[in-house]
Amino acid sequence: MATSLNRLRAHRLRIPFGERDGRLFGPSDVPRGLASGCRCPGCGSPLEAKQGSKRRHHFAHVGVVEQVCRESVLHRYAKQVLADATTLVLPAWVGTPTMPNPPSASDWEGRLVIGEAVHLPAKTVPVASGRQEVSFGTVRADVVLDDGEGQLLVEVRVTHKVAKVKEERVRELGLRMVEVDLSGAAGVETADLADWVLHQAPRHWVWHPAAVTRWQASLDRVNAIIAGRVPVYGSGGENMLVRLRGRKADRLRHAASLSGRSGDPGLDVLLGAWVWLEGEGEAELFELVDRELCIFRARLATGEERIVRLDGGPGSTSGAKAIADESARSA
Structure with missing residues (x-):
């Protein structure tokens, strides 16, 4: 087993190409031995061209073969090719x-x-x-x-x-x-x-x-x-902010002014607000699912959850502002 491993290591350490006059050559393309005139592209040491009949033709350092040389040679040869x-x-x-x-x-x-x-x-x-x-x-x-x-x-x-x-x-x-x-x-x-x-x-x-x-x-x-599967609320005032819990009216007013801008972080301020879902009643916005598409997860008074997409147009923005103003007056 040890002998096989050593042979494998020796095989991997063989230098497949030598450099002469700025080009890389295979061991069969140059004269045998040191007459090849080649040097190691990795370290610059002289190379012998080994052209025996029992082993694969290769180059060998006159001294110790280093793995880093083989890797460098292979890299250079591939770039040349x-x-x-x-x-x-x-x-x-x-x-x-x-x-x-x-x-x-x-x-x-x-x-x-x-x-x-x-x-x-x-x-x-x-x-x-x-x-x-x-x-x-x-x-x-x-x-x-x-x-x-x-x-x-x-x-x-x-x-x-x-x-x-x-x-x-x-x-x-x-x-x-x-x-x-x-x-x-x-x-x-x-x-x-x-x-x-x-x-x-x-x-x-x-x-x-x-x-x-x-x-x-x-x-x-x-x-x-996916967006087409989500009900859209807000057009024509259908999605009205009807109640605000735990947030100040001026923060809601700021969020409303930004709600038409996809991806704006101001949408986070709408979390905790209540909206009117046509045919289902009031629902609290509790999770921002998709900032780009203005999609929220809302919870009805019954505890059921809905996925809703807010319309960022003038209808919803004006409605949000109106509720913000109303909240400010009642504060």
Whole structure:
């Protein structure tokens, strides 16, 4: 068991490429031994080209092999391959942990509404040009390619995935970015590595603005369906604030002046107010469910609960002001 483990470690520590004249070469592409003229791209030490018949061809340090060198070499080689690429496989967009595809949401009765999935399948694209180490403000991409749809940023992962800070900055800039995962490269033959990097290695979208826009549109339709299931009160004075408990009239007056503005924190002041629900009577607003849509949870005098959406138009605002004034006079 120990022998097998040592062999595995030795295999992983082999250097697949050597550097000469600013380019990386495979061990079969140069003269044998130190005549290869190659150095380690990671540490700069001289390399021997090992071209035996029993083991996979590889480079070896004259001294001790370090894992960090192999990782650095693999990273550099992948960037070179990508920058020289004429074609590249792009992954399917399958969503993200915060944007499940398709989008879905539950209404206030627990019924699930599922939106339309964004279909963006994997495909092979032609590459017109490529550059290594390109900066976009504070973002430095491993490789930038022109795939006919504009600039495509490609990150090469050997051990660490794209940092959250970098991912957030890419989102802010509205750039496309793909991450290619080379953590499984140890099992790939050196001669096959270039094709594996371009067409077979695992990859995923870090950010795809067009896909996100389509996903958001689908989510908006889901939210519209849910909002349409909630009764709307307030138009024409149907939703009148009829009684105020535990709040001052001037605070209610301020809330009423803001109630037509979606997402305004002034809506919180309406909690504790009583409204008139046509056909059901008075109900107390006790929970703000959706600030953007002005949706509250209300409790009837019977103890039953209702979900209501307040109309932010002039009808409800004027009604709220009228009740606030009345409360002020009676205070």
